Amino acid sequence: VPMLSLDNAFSDDDLAAFDQRIRDRLKTAATIEYCCEPKLDGLAVSLLYRDGVLVRGATRGDGSNGEDITANLRTIGAIPLQLGGNGFPPVLEVRGEVFMPKSGFEAFNRRAQAAGEKTFVNPRNAAAGSLRQLDSRITARRPLSFYVYGIGLVEGTDLPQRHATILQQLGSWGLPVNPVMQVVTGLHGCLAYYQQLAGQRDSLSYEI
Numbered sequence: 001v002p003m004l005s006l007d008n009a010f011s012d013d014d015l016a017a018f019d020q021r022i023r024d025r026l027k028t029a030a031t032i033e034y035c036c037e038p039k040l041d042g043l044a045v046s047l048l049y050r051d052g053v054l055v056r057g058a059t060r061g062d063g064s065n066g067e068d069i070t071a072n073l074r075t076i077g078a079i080p081l082q083l084g085g086n087g088f089p090p091v092l093e094v095r096g097e098v099f100m101p102k103s104g105f106e107a108f109n110r111r112a113q114a115a116g117e118k119t120f121v122n123p124r125n126a127a128a129g130s131l132r133q134l135d136s137r138i139t140a141r142r143p144l145s146f147y148v149y150g151i152g153l154v155e156g157t158d159l160p161q162r163h164a165t166i167l168q169q170l171g172s173w174g175l176p177v178n179p180v181m182q183v184v185t186g187l188h189g190c191l192a193y194y195q196q197l198a199g200q201r202d203s204l205s206y207e208i
Contacts, residue, residue, distance in 0.1 A: 001093070002064055003046060003066070006039065012191060015187060015191065019190070032186060035162075035181065036183070036193040037149065040097040042097040042100070043097065043098050043128045045059060045073060045098050045146075046152060047073065047093065047096070048092075049088070050090065052083035053083075057069050057072075058070075071136040072130070072131050072132075073098070075137075076144045083174055084174040085173050091153060095148070095150045096149050098131060099146070099206050100130070100142065100144055101123070101145055102123065102206060102207065104142075123206070127144060148171075148177060167181060
């Protein structure tokens with residue numbers, strides 16, 4: 001299942017046009033419910049679980065083929081090596097974002113500077129550079145975290161039809177879901193969420 005990149009809306013009019021396209025494709029005039037969450041400034045990854053065990057982790061790459069970074073992803077504490085609970089599909093691919101929290105980024109740069117080593121310009125570059133290390137022991141020393149935001153390939157068990165319910169289900173299996181995620185109603189709900197998030201931006205523990 002391809003890992004598509006996200007599109008952008010730069011104005012209220014862009015968002016209104018998106019909402020209209022959704023309703024046109026669904027052939028409905030009804031108000032749509034949307035699942036909203038921050039777009040983290042990190043690196044998108046794919047995690048493949050077989051019978052609940054993490055067997056492969058990869059970058060997005062060109063959308064069809066990415067880099068195998070399984071060994072590095074295994075060092076991130078927020079990523080479960082074994083799903084918890086029961087009822088998960090025999091084959092489950094999840095997509096999410098690896099990122100470096102602001103506090104970890106600042107501490108990492110302070111240590112690097114004191115040691116006369118290279119510092120990173122921003123947390124996104126730090127996260128991407130950490131995941132591309134050839135030695136996973138180096139990645140393990142980096143303060144990385146992870147939130148799941150969607151699914152890819154699923155075989156053997158049907159998941160819920162609603163995206164927000166899928167995320168809740170993933171959370172019950174031990175995959176971390178962003179707590180700022182919220183279901184809103186219609187275009188106005190999306191705009192209100194955006195304004196609310198803009199007000200919280202500086203107080204969030206990560207870059208968006």
